[in-house]
Amino acid sequence: MRPLTEEETKIFFEKLAKYIGRNIVHLIDRPDEPYCFRLQRDRVFYVSEAIMKRATSVGRDNLLTLGVCFGKFTKTLKFKLHITALEYLAQYAKYKVWVKPNGEMPFLYGNHILKAHLGRITEDTPEHQGVIIYSMADVALGFGVTARSTQDCRKLDPTTITVFHQADVGEYLRDEEHVV
């Protein structure tokens, strides 16, 4: 476990900013308790200072997880967000997409969101923008990237893809062994 280097921090926040924009400040500047980001086995964890200090007594090989895993760095130093980060992404999301009840299951099985399943979308969402996906009952289901802007979405074929799937809560079951 170690703090992120400046380069890693930059790459990590650049990715986060695609989903929550300026709200990344709220992750660092918290009124309740000091929180920090720590790297352990290429994974980035968001953890309270107190817990992190306790975890320093655990050896590197024995420490599996602490706090919330936001994602991991690839060997080529790219950052990949994991579904476990959804809790915070959903809280501070800039652009949102709501799927209709009939589109929930297809999305939770890892499919892209079709126009027919698109319930609502934040106004003025640009193309290729990171978005958080909710059910119509405002339950966060995952996140992805828009294939079309909001304006383009209006006049589309029902079978065209509107949001590309990136992660969904179905992974907790499907990829249980990989979720940390």
Added chain:
Amino acid sequence: MDVTPQLDALKLKYKSVQVDKLIPVDFDLGNLVAFDTNALDTAALKQSPDNYLQQLARDGTQLLLNQIFALPTESTPDGVFAALPAGTSVLPRAKPIPKDKPMTRWEKFAKIKGINKTKNTRKVYDESVDGYKPRWGYGGANSTEDDWIKEVPDNADPMEDQYAKASEEKTARIAKNKTQQLRNAQEAAHAAKGVNPREARKAEVRKRILESKGATASMGRFDKQLKNEDAVKVKRTKRKFESNTRDAGVEKEGVMNVVKKVLKVEDGKVLNMTTAVKHVHQQGGERVVDMDERKKKKQKGRSKK
């Protein structure tokens, strides 16, 4: 018949070849230039600048031509020619003076020994073809490739292929020359930097040895040591990370600096005009587009009917 008026008219038409100047004009006949150092008549210049300057140019040219005609001439079937003397004006160079090429090792050696380069003719007479051949190069006189017979020296192995031997020697010569060229270029580069080429080469070799020794799995730790060999210690820069238990305030400050940089780039990317205008009008608040809005409206309309 009196032809004086006609002659006067002709005289008026063509100006005199005689030009008077207060200060004699300087000439550089080699470059066909005349330098007139006389003061300008400012009144005349102001009155009609074009006329005055034209007059001045004409006089200067006349003087220059007078000088040229005074030169010794030579008459040929093509016409009369005057031989111009060498130019006296010094003209500035357009390009800087080329730098001396760095001397090669051979050139240095030859200079010390006093060996002078003798210029040979490019072509030499070849008896076998009864004609001239280049001294070297393509189809050169020194080529032994198309010899139809080769003598086997007394002390040589009789079964040895003399042709193969000759071609091998040639490739070896070319390779040697190439390494020498490379060495000369390297030495010149070092000398240009003000480094002693010999010392630079030594340092380079030492560095290479160190690198090769550190290239084993144990970074040279378990390698067999030669006699009188220095023990090699490969030092690599270690990665350094901040401490886990650093003061939270300091860490936060560092992270915030990175965030500021990231957000600056992010903000610069998109300024959606419509969003900005709406933001001002509505004082923020989330705006959502319902995809089934039209359908719902239609249905409402139907139910009313």
